[in-house]
Amino acid sequence: MRFPRRRTVVVATGVVFALVGLALIGGGGWLAALGGSWAYAVIGIGTLLTGLLLVADRLSAFTVFALVILGTLAWALMERGFDWWPMAARGDVVFLLGAWLVVLGLLRPGRRLVAAGPVAATLLVAGGCGVYAMTRDVHDVAGSLPGPVAGATAAPRGGFSDGDWPAWGGTNHGDRYSTVAEITPANADRLEVAWHYHTGDLPRAGDPGETTFELTPVKVGDRLYVCTPHDYAIALDAETGREIWRYDPKIAVRSNLQHLTCRGVSYHGPENGGAAAANGECPARIFLPTADARLIALDAATGKPCAGFGDGGAVDLWQGMPDPKGHAGMYYSTSPPVVTASLVIIAGEVTDNYSTDEPSGVIRAYDVVTGRLVWNFDPGRPDVTTPIGPGETYTRNSPNSWIVSAADEALGLVYVPLGNPTPDQFGGHRTAEMERFSSSIVALEIATGRLRWVYQTVHHDLWDMDVPAQPSLVDIDTAKGRVPALVQPTKRGDLYVLDRRTGEPIVPAPEKPVPQGAAPGDRTSPTQPFSALTFLPPPLVEADMWGATLFDQLACRIAFRQLRYEGIFTPPSLEGSLVYPGNFGIIDWGGIAVDPVRQVAFANPSYFAFHSQLIPRAPEEAARTGSQPPPGGGSGQEHADETGANPMHGTPYSVEMGPLVSPIGLPCQQPPWGYVAGVDLRSGTVVYRHRNGTVRDQSPVPLPFEMGVPSLGGPLVTAGGVGFLTSTLDYYIRAYDVTTGRELWKDRLPAGGQANTMTYRAPSGRQMVLAMAGGHGSLGTKTGDSIVAYALPRRAAAAP
Known part of the structure; x- marks a missing residue:
């Protein structure tokens, strides 16, 4: 017997409902067995029953599913309230x-249409x-x-x-602030492109996956100085963007x-207050760090190496490193050095999570003219800062500093943010000195490198919670008067506000108990410092799990219940x-x-x-440090990064890590x-917080939903009361009213803008705002x- 066409549609619908119900019962039952919500299983039972009733041609199917809709709505409101995206999922x-x-119901008027009424009504309510x-x-x-403040x-x-804008952070105080005030909240929406320059440096075959354009230019006089991922140094005309030298x-x-x-690069010239260069060579110079561990001094006027600096214009940063041949490629500086009146102070990064046997995290100061090593602060030997002698080496695997430091020349101190000794996720091998300086800020005397104070933000760090950003130096009015302060943002979201003379907290940061129970061979600190000024979110709960549909949300809930999380x-x-905040951090290198x-x-x-x-x-593998090739040949340089499999040679474990995403990658x-x-x-308070950015460039279809997306890079603020930011995962530069956080203007960028913006006054008097758009390999942006x-149109620009 053949079913009528409409009957076939009803039966097919019933089968689909039944299959959806079975899937929800299966997944929901698994979640319930893990101690999670029963809602998915209950919704599944109702959906399965609806499907069976449809196949049996029972009108009660409509009533049953109307109850499913109401129950789902009640559950969504109970868990998340009137929060659209969680409700939608x-x-x-x-x-x-x-x-x-x-x-x-509409296909068959009559009893079935009447029966569909409750479903329609509940849909209207939902x-x-x-x-x-x-x-x-x-x-x-x-x-x-x-x-x-008056x-x-x-x-x-x-x-x-x-x-x-003479330094990476605006000045050595790292505040990313400009006194130029032509652009204001009243005129920011009139900004337009003044010029567009292409560096010509794009990713190449053989480049690492994390090839990125994280540049912040410096500007002095009528010139801009920039660098590119392959370490080209370039001078541009600040008015027109015309290339001057490369x-x-x-x-x-x-x-x-x-x-x-x-x-970025660093500038030194007569403006810094130091002595002029010998024989008039390179009276103003640009310092360029490179991926093959050199520090090069270039004539700011011509771009040619300053021959009197180091060996033919460069200092070899491998000098003094332990086992340089075995570690080649595992130490270099991605960030510009700090330049003072007479010194250039540089640190460097080491490869994350690769081995317990890696280069030193030493910080070194060189004479800006000659390149002579003046002092070295080795976190493995902190009490000896005089330059090491011939044949001596720095301490292996000591905590390193991979981002820009800040300096207060009036106090005679440089402030260095430090990360972990590697590997990040295991610490059973660490020495007392490693523990003392890991994930901390150290204040060193500019003249000698001697330690003045150290403040640790994470004890025995097992989570890659490096101090990732340049400290910002600012004088703050307190109940005890104005205090020279240091504000240190961190990956975990805490902002530590310290007296930069002593390292003592201005904003309280009490020690609080934290989860215990490290893996065999390791330990955990019983407490950690928690600043009262923080962006730290509440702990995640199962109801925070999300997805584009009910199904991938269910998969995320199952994953949440399977992971250890306290x-x-x-x-x-x-x-x-589960690691939250995650490895990219609440605040990362952008500060x-x-x-x-x-x-x-x-x-x-x-x-x-x-x-x-x-x-x-395996026990025989646990002792291999990774500085030697693995059995069977090969380079021994396996992948090591914030995602994927990381070898952690020299420890009993490797580690698999990555972002917590659904089966469809959300x-x-x-x-x-x-x-x-x-x-x-x-007051030490967060005054406002607004979601920022769209999913336009992360979704298969370019839908500009304003969901608030992660950003990697940092903002700037101006005396005109405007803030700028480019580093969201959508390709925009945005301007904001700093007072309220209200978005004032945005413009589309040609690629990902994972870099810090900067601003300056051009020779004509116009205020320029620069956006760097080159993308980020790890984030997958264009x-x-x-x-x-x-800049503002010339007719709209105020007089300089």
């Missing part, structure tokens, strides 16, 4: 199935709740930052013009490089641990921007959970994943080679 599949049931949720942002925190001033700029250091790109990037500082484990006059900060916190799992290695935690935020440094300058 819980109800999308159920809503679409319900809508199809209404269509079935849809109304969804529309209401769309009008709300439950994550938004509104507020206004205070205005300027009598407060910005840090002295020495001999530099107010319109210059220098190619001809680096050797080794296969074991973890990163290929150049975050909040921040859950130790790495054999069964797998924050500080207005020293208003004593406020502008930041772009991001939230992205990771997972890690320790994998025991974040497992619900949005928003990125914000802009304003901080009052005087690559490019663009530097784009924005």
Whole structure:
């Protein structure tokens, strides 16, 4: 007997409902068995029953599914309230199935249409709740930052013009603040492209996966100085972007490089207040760090090497390193050095998670003219800072500094953010000196390198919570008067506000108990310091898990229940641990921007959970440090990074790690994943927080949903009250009112903008804002080679 066509549709619909129900029962039952929510299994039972009733041609199927819709809505509201994206993930599949049931009713007027009425009614209720949720942002925190403090001033700029940007962080104070004030909240929406320069340096075959364009230029006088991922140094005309000179250091790109990037160069000239160069050579010079571990001094006027510096214009940073041949490619500097009146102070990164036998994290100071080594601070031998002698080497695998330091020449101190001794996820091998300086800020005397103080942000760090960003130096008004402060953002989201003379906290940071139970052979610290000024989110719960549909949300909930998680500082484990905040950090190398006059900060916190799992290695492999080739030949330089399999040679484990994502690659935690935020440094409070960025460039279809996306890079602020940021995963530069965080303007970039913006006054008097758009290999953003300058139209620009 043949079924009528409409009957066939009903039966087919019933089969689909039954299959969906069975899938939800299976996955929901698994989740319930892990101690999770029963909701998925209950929804599955109702959906399966609806399918069976449809196949049997029972009108009660419609009533049953109307109850499923109402139950799903009640569950969504109970778990997340009127929060649109979590609501959508819980109800999308159920809503679409319900809508199809209404269509079935319309296909056959009469009793079936009447029976579909309750389904239609419940869909209207659910849809109304969804529309209401769309009008709300439950994550938004509104507020206004205070205005300027009477009598407060910005840090002295020495001999530099107010319109210059002479160092990576604006000045050595690292505040990413400009006194140029032509652009204001009233005119920022009129910004337009002034010029567009292409460096010509694009990723090549053989480059590491994390090839990135993380540049922040420096500007002095009428010139800009930039570098590229392959370490070309370039001088540009600050008015037009015209190339003046280019220098190619001809680096050797080794296969074991973890990163290929150049975050910037450093400038030294008469404005710095130091002695003139010998014989008039290179009176102004550019210092270029390279991926093959050289520090090169170039004539700022011509781009030619300064022959009197080091050996023919370069210092070999491998000198003094233990076993340089075996470690080639595992130490170099991706960040520009700090330049003072007479010294250039440089550190370097080492390969993450590769081995217990890696190069030293030594910080060294060289004479800016001759390249002579003046002092060295080796965290493995901190009490001896006089230059090491011939044949001596620095301590292997001591904590390293891979981002830019800050300096206060009036106090005579340089402030160095330090990371972990590698590997990051195991610490059973660490010495007392490693433990003392790991994940800390150290204050060193500029003249001698001697340690003045150390402040540790994470004890016995097992989570890659390096101090990742340049400290910002600002004088803050407190109940005890104005205090010279240091504000240190961290991956974990805490902002440590310290007296930069002594390292004592200005904002309280008490020690609090944290989860225990490290893997065999390791230990955990019983407590960690928690700053009262923080972007740290609440611990994740199962209801925070997300997905584009009910199914991948269910998969994320199962993954959450399978991982060990007791909040921040859950130790790495054999069964797998959830790491939140994740390895990319709430604040990473881009840092924050500080207005020293208003004593406020502008930041772009991001939230992205990771997972890690320790994998025991065979006893005969545990002793191999990785500095020697593995059995059977090969280079021994396996992958080591924030994602994937990391070898951790010399320990009992390797580690598998990466972002916590759903089966279709979406974040497992619900949005928003990125914000802009304003901080009052005087009161030590976060005043506002607004979601920031769209998923336009991360979704298969370019839909500009304003979900708030992660950003890698940092902001700037200006005396005009405007902040700028480019580093979100969508390809935009945005301007904000610093007082409220309100977005004022945005413009589309030609590639990913994972770099810090900067601003300056051009020779014509126009304020220029620079965006670097070259992408980021680890994030998968579009690559490019663009530097784009924005300015107000000439007719709209105020007089300089």
